[in-house]
Amino acid sequence: MPVIGPWHAGTLRPSASGGQPSGPPGPNAQPYTRQGSADWCTKISHSLGTGDGIHFAIVDANTDRLLGTVGLKKTDWRGLVSEIGYSVAPWARGRGIAAEATRTIGHWLMVDHGFQRMELKAATGNLASQWTALKACLQREGIMRNAGFIHAGRVDLVLFTLTPDDLKSQFDHDQSRANTADHR
Numbered sequence: 001m002p003v004i005g006p007w008h009a010g011t012l013r014p015s016a017s018g019g020q021p022s023g024p025p026g027p028n029a030q031p032y033t034r035q036g037s038a039d040w041c042t043k044i045s046h047s048l049g050t051g052d053g054i055h056f057a058i059v060d061a062n063t064d065r066l067l068g069t070v071g072l073k074k075t076d077w078r079g080l081v082s083e084i085g086y087s088v089a090p091w092a093r094g095r096g097i098a099a100e101a102t103r104t105i106g107h108w109l110m111v112d113h114g115f116q117r118m119e120l121k122a123a124t125g126n127l128a129s130q131w132t133a134l135k136a137c138l139q140r141e142g143i144m145r146n147a148g149f150i151h152a153g154r155v156d157l158v159l160f161t162l163t164p165d166d167l168k169s170q171f172d173h174d175q176s177r178a179n180t181a182d183h184r
């Protein structure tokens, strides 16, 4: 079962990452050095939490193995808007882990912290990320032209968002499904 928690010095130890090359998995990251990985776990992921955002490791609750990363960035504290980003390690893909983490973070951000909007921006060619956003109940708002860059160059981005109303709709939907199941 995947769980979300803070990065720490042990997150990337070989037994935690299942013997895979260490380094937080990410789409645009250059290969991580051992020092770079250590810095991410103990300093960088935490310093982001002081203003721009916050970053978590996704690990397997039973084995402690690193599965991925999820975090918030570009936080607008006045407007109560933040942007989610995620990646799942190649060895853990195909189980919907990013969607589950996104649902958890979205709920935490809005219910526990009163935020009004969470954004996700995916390159138009990144279908896995777009499916992830939809599975996490984000709404597709449209295309941001030439707004992103990946290794291959500049790309259009698809903007997805979650608001408190979306969470409420999802809750109502889940309740009515549960009630239907009870009456079977």
Ligand SMILES: CC(C)(COP(=O)(O)OP(=O)(O)OC[C@H]1O[C@@H](n2cnc3c(N)ncnc32)[C@H](O)[C@@H]1OP(=O)(O)O)[C@@H](O)C(=O)NCCC(=O)NCCS
Pocket: 026, 027, 085, 086, 087, 088, 089, 092, 093, 094, 095, 096, 097, 098, 099, 121, 122, 123, 126, 127, 128, 129, 131, 132
């Ligand atoms: C995006 C990412 C986090 C999703 O990982 P994941 O949680 O394991 O997601 P899954 O592999 O379970 O896929 C989620 C959905 O996308 C679909 N999908 C996956 N790859 C796909 C592809 N290449 N084309 C079309 N659909 C795809 C899956 O079928 C699944 O939908 P389903 O449950 O209805 O079958 C992962 O692919 C990743 O880390 N990519 C690199 C980093 C990245 O792009 N981050 C997002 C930046 S915006």
